Amino acid sequence: MKKVLLAINFIIISSQLSAQKIINRDPQIEAIVNQVSSDSLKAYIDKLVSFGTRSTLSTTTDNKQGIGAARRWVLSKFQEFARQSDGRMTAYIDTWTLQPDGKRVDKTIEIGNVMATLKGTDPTDNRIFIVSGHIDSRVTDVMNREADAPGANDDGSGTVAVIELARVMAKSKFPATIVFVTVSGEEQGLLGANHLAEKAVAESWNIEGVLNNDIMGSNHSNETNIIDNTRLRVFSEGLPAFEMDKKVGAIRQYGVENDGKARQLARYVKEVGERYVDNLEVVMIYRNDRFLRGGDHTPFVNRGFAAVRLSEMNENFLRQHQDLRVEKGIEIGDHARYMDFEYLRKNTAINAATLANLAKSPSMPEDVILDVRGLGNSTSLRWKASKTGKVKGYYVLMRETAMPYWQKKFFTTDVKITLPYSKDNYFFAVQAVSEDGNESLPVLPRVGLRNAGE
Numbered sequence: 316m317k318k319v320l321l322a323i324n325f326i327i328i329s330s331q332l333s334a335q336k337i338i339n340r341d342p343q344i345e346a347i348v349n350q351v352s353s354d355s356l357k358a359y360i361d362k363l364v365s366f367g368t369r370s371t372l373s374t375t376t377d378n379k380q381g382i383g384a385a386r387r388w389v390l391s392k393f394q395e396f397a398r399q400s401d402g403r404m405t406a407y408i409d410t411w412t413l414q415p416d417g418k419r420v421d422k423t424i425e426i427g428n429v430m431a432t433l434k435g436t437d438p439t440d441n442r443i444f445i446v447s448g449h450i451d452s453r454v455t456d457v458m459n460r461e462a463d464a465p466g467a468n469d470d471g472s473g474t475v476a477v478i479e480l481a482r483v484m485a486k487s488k489f490p491a492t493i494v495f496v497t498v499s500g501e502e503q504g505l506l507g508a509n510h511l512a513e514k515a516v517a518e519s520w521n522i523e524g525v526l527n528n529d530i531m532g533s534n535h536s537n538e539t540n541i542i543d544n545t546r547l548r549v550f551s552e553g554l555p556a557f558e559m560d561k562k563v564g565a566i567r568q569y570g571v572e573n574d575g576k577a578r579q580l581a582r583y584v585k586e587v588g589e590r591y592v593d594n595l596e597v598v599m600i601y602r603n604d605r606f607l608r609g610g611d612h613t614p615f616v617n618r619g620f621a622a623v624r625l626s627e628m629n630e631n632f633l634r635q636h637q638d639l640r641v642e643k644g645i646e647i648g649d650h651a652r653y654m655d656f657e658y659l660r661k662n663t664a665i666n667a668a669t670l671a672n673l674a675k676s677p678s679m680p681e682d683v684i685l686d687v688r689g690l691g692n693s694t695s696l697r698w699k700a701s702k703t704g705k706v707k708g709y710y711v712l713m714r715e716t717a718m719p720y721w722q723k724k725f726f727t728t729d730v731k732i733t734l735p736y737s738k739d740n741y742f743f744a745v746q747a748v749s750e751d752g753n754e755s756l757p758v759l760p761r762v763g764l765r766n767a768g769e
């Protein structure tokens with residue numbers, strides 16, 4: 316009897332040990348993450364709320380009220396941070412005119428996305444990473460351009476996260492470019508994000524990741540009354556919206572329906588975000604967005620970019636899209652006093668860690684090929700070296716096909732590897748890693764059937 320107990324004990328201890336992960340933090344990224352401040356986030360929210368309404372249809376000419384004043388204030392913050400960037404950060408409002416559309420735009424209006432671009436330091440590296448939130452707010456009637464619409468959490472939270480990220484990252488040098496954007500017109504139909512995604516396609520931007528932050532500063536649900544500030548959701552699509560017809564055959568054949576670009580980015584947010592932010596779990600949601608709601612990542616997803624949505628774990632629908640009022644003794648409306656700024660700090664920090672690690676990483680390895688020319692119980696992969704960045708080597712990631720996260724990492728300085736694990740039983744991907752330990756996004760291999768020159 317005693318022996319059996321001992322054996323069980325041993326199993327428990329060894330499984331705990333095998334579950335331990337090595338946490339290696341890049342000091343530069345840790346310093347950036349540590350600068351994210353709940354006080355600063357709260358001050359920005361209070362300022363945003365002071366504009367009364369940020370309805371996209373509201374006044375653009377008043378200096379104190381409405382969307383125009385709010386956009387100009389965000390621009391002034393970006394310009395303030397840009398002055399500390401040695402000329403690498405530039406900011407402007409990308410404006411255009413909207414005509415009435417018979418839907419959610421009833422008059423000709425000027426609309427604008429407030430953009431800050433932190434130019435990468437490596438002229439050969441054209442990668443762009445985007446972080447977004449939507450500056451516009453609304454009440455119950457989406458056409459109401461007059462009533463107070465504080466929009467503290469929806470999406471003041473995402474907007475101030477973007478401002479704070481620009482503040483804490485402006486002084487740092489990254490090889491790749493980061494674009495900080497607060498878009499307009501989300502509530503009128505994702506107008507600002509659509510505009511930006513269209514521009515990116517027209518100008519051939521090499522966007523490798525989009526983090527859309529929308530509703531992420533409140534810790535409690537309505538009706539079920541759950542209070543939790545230790546979990547953040549990341550939404551990602553499964554099957555790709557873009558060119559699905561071309562991809563479906565290979566997806567089905569190789570069983571990679573859980574490994575699209577957005578899903579890879581979501582896994583990366585979880586792994587890297589949790590590496591730097593304590594007491595916060597990133598929960599992967601296997602869908603593009605919530606029911607009955609849309610988000611600014613979707614115009615990017617629909618054009619083939621890796622884009623995800625970050626949102627709080629438990630939403631309070633009494634604080635979204637509501638006229639300010641009291642019903643049965645309960646205050647309804649999106650007020651700042653119902654937010655949790657420590658939670659918002661952690662959620663913003665997840666963005667900082669992810670963006671900094673991506674922008675410091677080498678570019679992704681290219682032409683990653685899984686060799687399936689022969690039957691066998693091992694796996695051979697080969698790839699082409701990253702084009703840019705200080706590459707220390709490559710991680711070959713491996714997981715069982717039924718597992719949601721990568722389970723093992725094999726490090727190599729070579730551009731090929733043979734592993735004693737069956738290609739039939741595991742998924743693999745390859746990511747480049749820099750001298751400071753910053754990983755690129757993982758690349759899923761193509762299947763190499765021919766002999767040479769794939």
Ligand SMILES: [Zn+2]
Nearest residue numbers: 469470529530
């Ligand atoms: Zn929103």
